[in-house]
Amino acid sequence: MKRYSPLLILAGTVIVIQLLTLITGKAFLLTQLTMSAYYVLVAAGLCMVMGYAGQISLGQAGFFAIGGYTTAFLTTIDFSGKTATAVYKILDSMGLLISKENLYGDTVIHISPWISLLAAVIIAAGTAYFLGVPVLRLKGHYLAMATMGFGIIIYRIVLGTPFLGEADGITNVPEFIIFPGVNVSGDFTSRVGNYYIAWLLVIVGMFLLLNLINSRVGRALRSLHGSEDAADSMGVDTARYKVNVFVIGAVFAAVAGFFMTHYNGGIGPSEAGVAKSVRYVAIVAVGGMANLWGSLVMGLVLNFLSLRGVFGHFDDAVFGVILVLMMMFMPEGFIRKSVFNDLKTVILRLLKKEPEKFKQGAEIND
Amino acid sequence: MTELADLSDPLLQIRGLDKSFGGLHAVDNVSFDVMPGTIKAVIGPNGAGKTTLFNMIAGFLPPDSGKVHFRDILLTGMQPFQVAQEGFLRTFQNLKLSSHLSVLNNVLLGYHTRSSAGFFSGMLSLKRSRMEERRAVETVMPILEWLNLDNKCDIEVGNLSFGNQRAVELARALAADPAMLLLDEPASGLNMHETEDLAERIQEICSQGRTVLLVEHDMSLVMDISHEIVVLNFGKKIAEGTPSEIQKNDDVIRIYLGGDDA
Structure with missing residues (x-):
């Protein structure tokens, strides 16, 4: 259970931050914190793919967009004039339709977001699978280019497809009622609730990924990062493992895209842009590559600053510069184990205690 | 040297393995058996095709022709991970670790x-x-x-x-x-003391009932621990036998010490 204590600390921090915003009267910050949480989810999934399994993906925004656009398209279909169709009757008999009044007092009937969540996950996972099988045979720059190509294709598709709103994207996406009283929407009254939904999702995601890292599969993934031949020669079906982890990363991005779209009430093509994919890669790189907690912290900090407009017009440029600098000077990332160890050593020395790291260091050179 | 296990069926059967790289015939129609519970070594001068042979056996390289059977399983055509799943494990000359x-x-x-x-x-x-x-x-x-x-x-x-x-x-x-271990140059990069230690370990592994096939440069290690030796030269098998037979073999002596036509 010791493994889960960081998750409890995370949950505690989430609560403390909410209380702080309440006390200081800055509850408006919760909006950006909620959105950051969804971006953190994408980064965590990518961290698994890129940091642990060593497979770079520059198409993560594409999967985010698949999740977002799937639900935006499906839940904005109005069935109110189509009550005679077979599709309506089937959906209605299964209780999968939601009826409500819009601003003008007209009745709108739309599909339950639970259906579109399922669809988003299936489409993203299927796309990742059929993309991953051929593309994950590639390595290094070639894999980066191929996944970036996928990202560009998704971007151009959403930009050029009339029923996906072209450059305007899709708006008026209904709220997602998880159960009565708890819904994902941009409504001011549910701001606190949404903040908790988003971070609960992050905690669940972290729980799943941390478990995975520490499992048999996680070890195989980390090994194939180190040496694919080694993993192969020990009986790991490396091709299948790479595709599976790629699918997991895609599902995390799609789920984040789904929730973000219901939270914002819409989605636009910029979410699918290559600049967004670069941003996710930069976050994982700064976070220390094979470091889920690093991705979480940097994902939160950088996205929060970006959403607050701290970077101004240079938003995308800032992430580009971060990526270049990280690759040049700190390829192992800003938040990495050794930083914590160095910090610990310094603190222990200040406390006049013999740091344990030195003892172990003697053993290494035998 | 431990006694040979008296099982009649070979654990590993290599039949007519062949591989060319462009004009180079790296492995030329090589066949041999490995009996269960024995240590067998493949030796030969640099460039004799030992590692190519090894990679073909372990599924890392498809042969042009020939077959490898492990028990009654055809290994040829399998992926390396499938070969490993059959209990047939290898190590690498240039270490492959995470x-x-x-x-x-x-x-x-x-x-x-x-x-x-x-x-x-x-x-x-x-x-x-x-x-x-x-x-x-x-x-x-x-x-x-x-x-x-x-x-x-x-x-x-x-x-x-x-x-x-x-x-x-x-x-x-x-x-x-593993039922069978393939060791690719296990002594390369080791000092004399470490090599002696390794020889003991390999013999112990064999005495646990595992079969060992190794490629090795270190002659003293090979002569000390192997039950049988296969000698390769320019991709061809030129000799096969016990260490004492190999030491007396004229062709082998000519290759290693230089002969009239060398």
Whole structure:
């Protein structure tokens, strides 16, 4: 259970931050914190793919967009004039339709977001699978280019497809009622609730990924990062493992895209842009590559600053510069184990205690 | 030298393996058997095709023609991971380890084929998956102790000496409980003392009932521990027999010491 204590600390921090915003009267910050949480989810999934399994993906925004656009398209279909169709009757008999009044007092009937969540996950996972099988045979720059190509294709598709709103994207996406009283929407009254939904999702995601890292599969993934031949020669079906982890990363991005779209009430093509994919890669790189907690912290900090407009017009440029600098000077990332160890050593020395790291260091050179 | 196990069927059958790279005939119609419970060595001068032969046996390189049977399983055409799943494990001349992972995690990778927890049970950390992990650690600890690595479990492999890294590779292969081990130049990069130690280990592995096939440069190691030796030269098998037969073989002497036509 010791493994889960960081998750409890995370949950505690989430609560403390909410209380702080309440006390200081800055509850408006919760909006950006909620959105950051969804971006953190994408980064965590990518961290698994890129940091642990060593497979770079520059198409993560594409999967985010698949999740977002799937639900935006499906839940904005109005069935109110189509009550005679077979599709309506089937959906209605299964209780999968939601009826409500819009601003003008007209009745709108739309599909339950639970259906579109399922669809988003299936489409993203299927796309990742059929993309991953051929593309994950590639390595290094070639894999980066191929996944970036996928990202560009998704971007151009959403930009050029009339029923996906072209450059305007899709708006008026209904709220997602998880159960009565708890819904994902941009409504001011549910701001606190949404903040908790988003971070609960992050905690669940972290729980799943941390478990995975520490499992048999996680070890195989980390090994194939180190040496694919080694993993192969020990009986790991490396091709299948790479595709599976790629699918997991895609599902995390799609789920984040789904929730973000219901939270914002819409989605636009910029979410699918290559600049967004670069941003996710930069976050994982700064976070220390094979470091889920690093991705979480940097994902939160950088996205929060970006959403607050701290970077101004240079938003995308800032992430580009971060990526270049990280690759040049700190390829192992800003938040990495050794930083914590160095910090610990310094603190222990200040406390006049013999740091344990030195003892172990003697053993290494035998 | 331990006595040969008196089992009549060969564990590994290599029949007519052939491989060319452009104009170079790297392995030329090589056939031999490996009997269960024995140590067999493949020797030959540099460029004789030993590593190419090895890679073909382990599924890392498809042969142009020829077949490899392990028990009654056809290994030819299988992926390396499928070969490993049959209990047929290899090590590498140039170590292939995950240098950023701990010694324990590297060795636990060898347990992969003996466990089954997948992505879902891993993510949900199901009880079955956790039990399996515990069993894996319990299984590999004696192997680590046997190779004097038990006090280095948590050290990243990249920080170990070369000799210790070789030991980690051996431990990793043994963690899979292989029926057969392929050792690719296990003594390269080791000093004399380490090589002697290795010879003892290989003999012990064999006495546990495992069959060993090795490619090796170190003649004294090969002569000391092998039950049988195959000699390759320019891709062709030129001799096969016990160490004493090989030492008397005229062709072998000519290759290694230089003869009239050399």
